[in-house]
Amino acid sequence: MSRDDVKPAPAQAATAAAAGGAAAEATPATPSRWARSDLARVLRSGQVRAGLIMTIIMVIFAIVGPFLAPRNPNDASGGPGPYNPPTDGFPLGTDNIGNDVLSRLLAGGIHLAWMAPASAFTAVLLGAVVGVVAAYYGGVVDMLLMRLMDVLLAFPLVVFIILFVSMVGPKPWLLVVLVVIGMVPGVARVLRGAALPLKEREYVLWATAAGIPARRIMLREYLPNIWSPLMVELGMRLMWSIGALASISYLGYGIQAPDFDWGTMIEESRNGLQTQPWAVLVPVLVIVLFTIGSNIMAEGAARVVARTEKDR
């Protein structure tokens, strides 16, 4: 029992103010349920909005880019040759075999733009299912699921992906599947940790004693209470999947020539860093903007969560 006299700052002051209204039954000023939900709370944060906007801009840039490319990104003919610094018609110069860097930059984000969000969403969804199921059932189910997760956790993400890609062959869907499999264990552990204390919460005990079906308890009692860590995970995993996919391309195990993406661009031209830095630094910049956007989002969400936890 902690009777804390100082803390009742914003939350309690607000409810105390509303208390007068409660007695009078009519409470017209109560904000809508949506406005009071966790998701709305997170989306109201300026930092989350900034990160979200930044991420969305990068996704749009990557999707629209291919249509805006001034030249054929895979055709060096008619150009000034490899590693040429910016000139007229080639505002960012050319790369290691003389392709237009600007055109490649515009055309090279499309894979990342769908693969990273797809793998992050899927991984968080599956991870949430595994984590909540493990926490809810406990015992043998928990043990088996988490040991299985441990096996997958024993591989650094990039090593795990390049191992399987080199054995099966580089296909975009396989990359997504591997990123998902590689990230699910981490998500599952975090969300299991968030769900575990709920098991002993009185409202869950009540639901169990009332005989409410397991699936409904997980969906209606657990899920609303782990939305916040779930959103933080989503931001983090988006950042990591962008990083992992770019790293894989950089190592040469991602999208294969003649197709390419920002990661392969860095790898291809890295030996020309001295003579034509634009060919490397510009794709670096767009990857960085993409990951930073998702990190700002994740950290903003984490802040909101920390703040609301304190109020409870």
Next chain:
Amino acid sequence: MAYVEVKHLSVAIGDGSLIVDDVSLELEAGQVLGVVGESGSGKSTLALAMLAYARRGAQITGGQVLVGGIDMLQLTGRPLRLARNGTVAYVPQDPATALNPKLSIKRQISEVLTEPLSQRPPIVAAALASVGLPTKPEFLRRRPGALSGGQQQRVALAMAIAPGPGLLVLDEPTTGLDVTTQARVLELVAKLCRERQMAAIYISHDLAVVADVADKIAVMYGGQFVEIGTAEQVTTAPRHPYSRALIDAVPSVRRRLRLGAIPGRAAGLMPQRQGCVFYERCTLAQERCGVDDIGVQLMPDGAQVRCVLTSEPPAAPRVIVDEADPAAGASESALLVKNLAAGYSHHRVLHDVSLTVGPGECVALVGESGSGKTTLARCLIGLHPRQAGEVLVFGDELAPLARQRTAEQRRDIQYIFQNPYASLNPRRTVGDSIAVAVKFLGGASGPAVQAEVAAALERVELPAALAQRYPAELSGGQRQRAAIARALVCHPKVLLCDEVTSALDVSVQASVIELLRGLLEEGLSMLFVTHNLAVVRSIAHRATVLEKGRIVESAPVERLFAAPEHPYTQELLANTLELAAAAGQ
């Protein structure tokens, strides 16, 4: 001049709201002042302000704290540090979190001393001895985690008295301790103050505790001392309407009293406050009370009251409730537990527990923490597996686990939890939480659901509009009522109440108890699990005492309280503080 003099002390938070508002007091060496208040009254903030300390977000905005003629609030730097460990010492509410888990007891006590290192061990030993702890080196090397709750509190006391302070500030030091341990700690505090001629300020939410230990009592509400007087005067002839209401809410172990709830809700923090802090809830309030600045009135006997009423009407005598057991002579049991055993694989928590609750009867299950009372309640509701025994509701045998029971059986027996802050899902509205119970157990569907929800809220005296609120927007008492409403929509035959009032303030406790009494009168049967004997006396017809998982005594309450047979019951009863007894009546 008194040894401790506090003059017009105020503490405010950022927006200017006062948490401690114009508090003054005087205290002689060797005297104990008890400060009693409910949650949010500002009593912990006051305790910290005595050491010239305010938590993050709060600030001491004015006044003086004179101890031995020196104003604590004027000190800074080294003199302040020396005054904190030498002149005014603090004993925290929860030593389990206030003692550093990584440092030995010896280190934590000796670091408050200013003597050279070589001279410290005997002082540490003396401090430990005077709080009744061992002084062996093995004990000194222990870390707080290796001690019991009572021992930790004694270590905190030893730490406070070791440098020989003139004033001891104790912030709810016995909250969370068993009654027996609490009684010993209180005795110790009184003895230390007497022997060392220390002044003490003892802060608590429990009037009986304060009355037991204090010479003078201050009643705190909304950051102000609304009344301050001798212990006897405040407990027997309180003058301020709030003090009176508070005392009317306190249950007694001697008689079954109707408990007086205080209407409304504790004063919130507001930057600009006008009139009396208690105005909105005061039954005697006049128009000017809401407008005028209420000053302190000095009474002829030296007491001080912050109220405009000088000639108070005589206090109404408290109502004694009829104790007749409605189940007396009934042939059937609402709830029958036969030879129940339960626990974990490695140790058994409950041994051969049998008890019965008659129709319309309230049976109290009394036990301290660790007695197994919560495990028993969970066995009954089907949350904890049992190892042996039977549970019957009106002759219908229940399977051990909830999921093995029929919907009807799950409906028949409903559970209300100890912690009102977690009994409702924080991410769903109160109405939603109750509606789920209606749909799954209440048997209603469609538009009838909302009607049932509204009816249940009305039955627990909550406005229907609260259905749209989230639990965080409700007070503790309102949440507990909502939890009761959720149980009621299932139309149960037996209600299990597990320490339902232990997290609530005494005035809120009173209202919840009276609500449950109303339900009993409507014919509901109840098993009331608690550690608080005064609450037992207030509502139960019979009581069953559980000690270490075994039932040691079971009797009608009049008999049990008048002539307890088992030594454990006798000890419990002897250590339970009674407000009237404490005040020397």
Next chain:
Amino acid sequence: MTELTLAPVDAPGAEPGADARGKRLGPWARRLGSLVAQAVVTLLLVSALVFFATQALPGDVARLILGKTATPERLAVLREQLGLDRPVLVQYWDWLSGVLRGDFGESLANHEPVTSLIGERLVNSLSLALAAMVIIIPVSLLVGVVAATHRDSWFDKAFLGLSMVINALPDFIIGTLLIALFATNVTHLLPPVSIIPVGDTPWQHLTAMILPVATLATSGVFYLGRLVRASFIDVTNSEYVEMATLKGLSRRVITYRHALPNALAAAIPAASLVAAFTIGGVVVVEYVFNYPGIGMLLVESLGNQNLPVIQALVLIVAVSYFFFNRLADAFERR
């Protein structure tokens, strides 16, 4: 006032045998025993996954290695050489028993024993990881504690802002930027590729190590420093630190005696986690700098399908990654 009775909602009488064992051995030995047993089972599964990914997944391994144009005779020779004509489980068992004896087989490229092929590379990689950790741990402690004790100062804000950026960068990008800054475009202080001749230790070629180590250290320091800062702030907000203030202790004593040991205890699992991340990072960073370690070797071997080498390297990386993850867990639970 709460009773510490955790109701096992769904598991009546869980672990009956474990209890009797625990009483004889003591809880500490029992926990260690179960941790080791779990680790052994997990690592067996990890090894199986590595083996089947490389030997069973690609279908015809021999054709994968030799390419589509290989003659049937050459395929048959290779199959026999690799033991591919035997049941998979037998192959796994042979491989695993070899691994347990320290024999990872022969490289397909030059028939050198994998163990000797890896040996020197492993030393190079370990040197890299070790040097990075030696920098990461003290620096992030210092930075984290200073940021926490000077909360909201310019230093704290700069640290937080910078860490938001750096933590978002994949290791290969940090490496590339460091090359641009120190080895090519801006300055030429350091070599852009790490050349360490065979037979030499990396410590004889310190300039070759600086950039790879700096890459790992940068990402580690900002990650761990953030966690140290957070745990220090948590500890500063604890009741025992408030109590230390109320006891009249000096700021120095409060920071170093009361807060720091508790904050460190909270930061140790994070440090183990960073060690695990560093192992993962080594693979990519070595590729960026052409650093002759196991990461570079792994990328090369994957390129030319040198299965025994791949198996050995992935297993080594996985076991050490797993070890530090587990260590983090073990500290976390204490």
